[in-house]
Amino acid sequence: KGAGFLMDDIHTIIDIGGQDAKAIKLGENGQVANFVMNEKCAAGTGRFLEVMARVLGCGIDELSSLAQKSTKEISISNVCTVFAESEVISRLSAGEKVEDVARGAHMAIAKRVMGMAGRVGYEPKVAMTGGVALNQDMVRCMSKEMGCDVAVVPHCQAVGAIGAAVFAYEISHKEEK
Incomplete structure (x- = not known):
């Protein structure tokens, strides 16, 4: 609801937060048509990136700029945070x-989330929400993996709260009529 309020004509939402990742396909009038969420662990989430940043010796806010210096594709085959840490x-x-490994970590998440998006039947125009959307290299990797531009929803970390406010407004507006 928040993403639809902030951006026009979105068909798919990729939401990656600190502890979970979601792929959401929207239908008519921006209603949720299909939804998949990682269920078992923090693989493919902001927590995964926090661990990768620590192992790579940088801050989470430096991970994107580090990965943008990459010159070589490296595959991180494990998305399990514990196993990926050992692999890194x-x-x-x-x-x-380190910059190539950082990019590899981003691509590992992009591949995992792309699998989720495939299960919901994603369609371009894709928008990304959640705190991980602040990581420009992660957005670039999602765009590459999905084969289309992935836009970042304004106020990406507050989209859920904005959506809740829109719902509350709509409910209170209906009651006034």
Whole structure:
């Protein structure tokens, strides 16, 4: 509701927050037509990126600019945070550059979330919400993986609250009539 209020003509929403990730396909009038959420762990979430940033020796706010310096595609095959942490440490020990590993972490999330988007039957115009949408390289990786531009909804971290406010307004407006 919040994303639809802030942006026109959205067909798919990718929401990646600190603890979960969601793919949402919208139908008529912006209503939810299909929805998938990661259920078991923090794989493919902001928490995953926090762990990757710590292992790579940078702050979460530096991860995007670090990954944008990447010159080599590296695949991080594990999206389980615990196993991916070990894989990243091994990659760094083998001499891989931190910026390439950072990009690999972003692509690992993009691939995981793309799988979720495929299950809901995503369609372009895709918009991204949640705190991870502030990571420009993550948005770039999502666009690459989805094969279309992924826009960032304004106030991406507050979209849920904005949607709740819109719902409350609509309910109170109906009661006045």
